Every structure is written in structure tokens, then in C-alpha cells.
Amino acid sequence: MPNFLKLPATTKGLIRVVIETPRGATAKLAFEPETQMFGYVRPLPVGMMYPYDWGFIPSTLGEDGDPLDGLVIHQAATAPGVVIKCNLLGALRVKQKDGAGEVLRNDRYVFCPHREDAPDELVAADYVREDLRREIEQFFASSVLGTGKTIKFKGWQNAAEARKAIKKGMDAFSARR
Secondary structure, X not given: OOOHHHOOOEEOOEEEEXXXXXXXXXXXXXXXXXXXXXXXXXXXXXXXXXXXEEEEEOOOOOOOXXXXXXXXXXXXXXXXXXXXXXXXXXXXXXXXXXXXXXXXXXXXXXXXXXHHHOOOOOOOOOOOOHHHHHHHHHHHHHHXXXXXXXXXXXXXXXXXXXXXXXXXXXXXXXXXX
16 A cells, blocks of 8 residues: 555646545544554534545645645545545635644645546636635534634635645655655
8 A cells, every 4th residue: 555645746737635535424534644544533513524525635744743634626526545636726724723722724725636537527717716615614614613623714825825835835744754
């Protein structure tokens, strides 16, 4: 099995996203580096499910010590361990406070699959529509209920700004090695 954390983050200008929790899941799953398996983390609040595939960008490191997070907007549900080559649409900037009171940045990057990987999908715009932004914000605000975490949204970045932040995460990963 490949070490998903060390896959190259980019290929031919596209960004890889490793899916941890597929669209429609009612529980959060996460890659466990020590076992190289995807494990159960916690249920979502009652009545909630992931609206799109959720995962991480390999070979990146965020302020929280984990790879950068990615939400892949498309109509299919995949499975844990699927790697999707994506176009970057933007990012939701997030300040997160954990149960111990530590405040850190934990942005959510938003993608769509690259067209040649999903020819039957509608081609997404190069940005996140305003109505979809509100829906994504509502999902993330609700998804942390009962976890002891609180989040505050700090606005959206366009694709160019988000790409610079991902590069910073790639640099942080390389520096840690």
C-alpha cells in the first residue's frame, strides 16, 4: 500500500487529493499513518452527512500538524484511499479553537476533479459560487458540534491565493523531513 502522506501533491499542474471520507458518509474517517489504514474517527451530528468527498492534500503540512484539508465537489461518491487529480477552485479560511483552547489556522481547500478524469461531470467554474460557499460554511459549522472545537470563518480565497497557501504547506512538509 502506498504511503498516502508522501505522494507528490501535484502532477502536471493539478493537485492530488486523497479521499478519507466519501460523499454521503455519516461518520468522519481519517488516514492513520502508523497503520496505513483508514479508521473511524467519530460520527457526524444526527442527520448530517458529508456533502462531497473529503480528504487531504499529500506532501503538505498545515498549522494543525496534519496535511491540508480538501473538499472535492463532484456528483459521485468514491471511497477511502482514492486519489483524485483536481483543479483548485479556492479555499475557505478558517480559525479553529480546539478543546484545549489552542487557536490555529485550518483552512478548507475546495476542488473539482480534472475534466479528463471525470468526462461525464459538468465542468466546474474556476471559483466557488456564492450559494455553494454558504452551504459549505453551514456544513463545516455544524460538523464540529459536540467535538469541543469551535471555528470562525475568515473569508474565501480565490484559486490563485489558495495555490500560494498550498505551496506554503508543501514547503512546511519538505522542511519537516
